[in-house]
Amino acid sequence: MTDELCYLSIAESARRIAAHDLSPLELTKALLARIESLNPRLNAFLEITSELALQQAGAAEAEIMRLGPRGPLHGVPFGLKDIYDTRGIRTTGHSALLRDRVPSEDSECTRRLYAAGAVLMGKLATHEFATGGPAYDLPWPPARNPWMLDRFPGGSSSGSGAAVAAGMLPGALGSDTAGSIRLPAAFCGLAGLKPTYGRVSKRGVLPLSWTFDTCGPLTWTVEDAALMLQAIAGHDARDPSTSTRPVPDFSARLADGVDGMRIGIARHLYESDAIASDATIDAMNEAVATLRKLGANIVEVQLPTLAEYQACTRVIIISEAFAIHGADLRARPELYSAVTRYRIIPGALVAAADYSNALGFQRMLAARTLDALSNVDALITATTYGPAPVQAQMRAEANFSNPPLTNPFNAAQLPALSVCNGLSAEGLPLSMQIVGRPFDEATVLRVGHAYERASAWREQRPQLQPGEASSADPVNSDANLADLDAASVQRYRSRAQAAGLELDDQQLADLCQAMPHLEAMIAQLPRERDYARSPGPVFSW
Secondary structure: OHHHHHOOOHHHHHHHHHOOOOOHHHHHHHHHHHHHHHHHHHOOEEEEOHHHHHHHHHHHHHHHHHHOOOOOOOOOEEEEEOOEOEOOEOOOOOOHHHOOOOOOOOOHHHHHHHHOOOEEEEEEOOOEOOOEOOOOOOOOOOOOOOOOOOEOOOOOOHHHHHHHHOOOOOEEEEEEOOOOOHHHHHHHOOEEEEOOOOOEOOOOEOOOOOOOOEEEEEEOOHHHHHHHHHHHEOOOOOOOOOOOOOOOOOOOOOOOOOOOOEEEEOOHHHHOOOOOOHHHHHHHHHHHHHHHHOOOEEEEOOOOOHHHHHHHHHHHHHHHHHHHHHHHHHHOHHHOOHHHHHHHHHHHHOOHHHHHHHHHHHHHHHHHHHHHOOOOOEEEEEOOOOOOOEHHHOOOOHHHHOOOOOOHHHHOOOOEEEEEEEEOOOOOEEEEEEEOOOOOHHHHHHHHHHHHHHOOHHHOOOOOOOOOOOOOOOOOOOOOHHHOOHHHHHHHHHHHHHOOOOOOHHHHHHHHHHHHHHHHHHHOOOOOOOOOOOOOOOOOO
């Protein structure tokens, strides 16, 4: 019975709670027992809020008995990536820099989930400040993938993905700047939704990039993603980035199917711009066949190149991340992991003109992407190149050298949903993205729900046994000053010193390895534009 409860979806839990067939306390206790059993191996939770969870579950149960449920999340447990502020509970960003930080106010998303009656089970592992990971030189180890413990669970919402996949939670919130909801969803076999930029408040969430940060859910089913989005979506008067558009009922047409829909497929992103695994391509072809059987008309769609999206997003993210962390990186660099320093410090060397060009290019890419969507109801493409890689083999350099298939839709700031569309030969999840027009999450969810109901992937769960934590080899940088051109080393050293950074040999070697990738991306930014016609960085859909 306990395992059955741990595998209930949010929707199933809500129906049983409303029918008085399931007690919120019973559900919470079952999940707490599973967390206690599995977390030593998965490292998904940084902090388990057992006392608060039991208190909230008891209050929900008493209120439901008197008045009925407030909605589908009333009495249902959830978790938060540890960048969401929680009043009286540590919010650390998975960083030694903030390991004792206790906010005095909840994030807006936290507040809305509490208002819906949801039960907080704890704070979940992330990559440091949603960028630096996987890392083993932090106060907490990185999360592991429950499908195969030596594999990467995806970043940076790694704990959210691992916890939901392992049945420790029915739903969790993550954040997505260049794919950090959709990538853990892909590698852990979940539904992960990045809403339209501006649909959900970011107030009280530790920032990485003001231009791209987006908050959203990771759940086992698409229906559950719709229910969680419903609870957190909407304008926040204290967050000027949120839209004032009305929030629709995301579940109202969820089961309407895709018959008669026109769905575009952006094959070039994973078949020619970059080459995905055979298993990924086969899974995408089978997903297309499934959608056609359901009555959808599938057409080819051409987007800007993956390299253009990568150049735009990476230059903006690294510039804004350094603006956020520059003072601490200058004063207390030792409190950051090596991976975080590798990925943020190059932002100190981005010129203001290049950052400005990247912002203008982002508006152009957004317009071109939206134009490609003008004749389709939604589009699909792969989420990742293949199944989860071995975590100990991850390298910081990949953040610059290997463009994710997710960041086109951060650049375009469109809603994008990751759903499982197969398993690899070794039994690891594969995934596709479903993308919609601005603020049309309802259509994205509808397509995902139709596909999910027509496939069997939701019936398969990872089989993880309780036990002690296993060891892991640190993820080391392979940059070495001795292997680098002396003139280049001196040039980058001088530029770093001019930016107020005093780097040791390893940090300088890392910078020298990262900068050629970054400079190649900067070179792709358009420079010769009619400035009077160039779109500005401030916009509204």
